[in-house]
Amino acid sequence: MTASRLTLWLLFAPFLAWVLLLVVIPHIDLLILSLREKVAPRVYETGFRNYADFITSSVYPWTLFRTVAFSLVTTAVTFVIGFPVAFYIAKVARGRRRAALFLLCLLPFWVSEIVRVFGWMMILRETGLLSGFLQWAHVTSGPVEFLYNDAAIMIGLVYTSMLFMIVPLISTIDGLDDALIEAGYDLGGNGVTVMTRIVIPYAMPGIMAGSIVVFMLSLGNYLTPTLLGGKNGQWFTAQIYNQFITRFNWELGSAFGFILLITSTLVVWLLLRLSGQSLSNTLGR
């Protein structure tokens, strides 16, 4: 064995141990478990009953659909709110102001998600600040509960995902030459046409990178929907948690896990196809 081959193996071994033992084999094991049917205590057969249970249930497919739809809306809202800010930081602000604004964007995300959710709970709950303010301003006469509904979940998810949309947007828009925008105006374009024909097509890899990450993070989120949505949260990850931790039905929980994995892969693939991008030129950059 030559020295360079030895080096290659020394570098390859930790990588292989990591990817095989913590990613590949556990997922194969998860798949095997999801195909296991309990026929009697400690007696199992292989089959698709757990998946059939999912499809025929009245609750689970609906929860999955709801989770996917909500995550897509979260992604869209995050983009609409974040894009003007990203453009402002990348193209309008200059020098120290720009660095300061960028840092201000980052700051909330160094703090744990649980702290951010806690903040929204304090604002939105019945005894919280928003309700208190509305009573003080005599808009309402009694306390109002803003927590435990879909809007609260949405506010929390958008807040929590914002950074992952804004950072890739800033880095792509930053690469756009100002001269292109000026040329667009010189050739008679207005703000809208320059935006839709020059800036957005140029920023597409960044938009997709941000969208994929935001979508994945929302879909896989447990904390925000559970705390802000309460019993009405009905997030699919909460179903997985229930099967694993509360009901101890690992077989069904594994099937749910795989269904979530396949769904998320499918949606990401569709998003990439629709936008004409590939995974390597969005995430791999």
Place this chain on the structure above:
Amino acid sequence: MIPSIPQPRGIRFAYGAYVALFFLYMAAPLAVVATFAFNDAQFPGLPWKGFTLDWFFGTERPKIGLIHDRRIVAGFFNSLIIASCVTALSLSVATTTAYLFERHSFRFKELAYMLMLAPLVIPGVILGISILVFSSTIANFASDTLGIEISALRPGMFLVVLGQFSFITTIVTLVLAARLRKFDPALEEAALNLGASPLTVFRTISLPWLRPALIGSGIVSFLISFENFNTTLMLNGSDAPLVITMFDRMKEGSTPVLNAVSLALMLGSGLLGLIGVLVQRDRGGN
């Protein structure tokens, strides 16, 4: 639009106001949490009952401050241990992996690269349950056939470390690989030609070049580990890290000690994050 294109003042003003409003939205929940850490009330929220530091330093019931709250202190130290282990492990494996992908070619490199990226696109909850299932398979096998009980493979700190390591390493690898890509391999070759051993070359040439990226991504992995929730939730045992302790408290309703812990976390992670930014800016070269 951009400064070189003249715009009506009204539109410029509206744009600026929108950006200001956005930052207000970003700051609001954090400011609220921080403010009410000093509220002299039993419950986190309105009404304001006066200023107190008891939620930090209080020693008597019902106002036990965070430094005297046993579960919170224990959670903090558990998180500290977990985050240190994850950071050390992921930095080591990410360095070798970044070298592997940047400096070597081998068969199935594309496939290997896809597998390396995979943990980023797998939801954290699923990473957690897959590792839980696999480790339980091994632990059950060991206890059923060999009669050995491997407690490390049951939910607990060790599994939390593995679970967080599995995806944080991907992030660190991407950062280090990007840094390595900007490095001229001719510098290493020159040193080798001048008679330095490969280890000396790594220590005196490659490592100083990688240092800002190592420090920066080390801080990032520490922060991600410290605040990770989804993967941790599935793998955590009786020795719960801080975020899980806080989550349990939040569900059962808590005193403003939670605000105090949150404020401490904000200050701690804000400081670490700033150090990370400064390190990468000063030595990064770009």
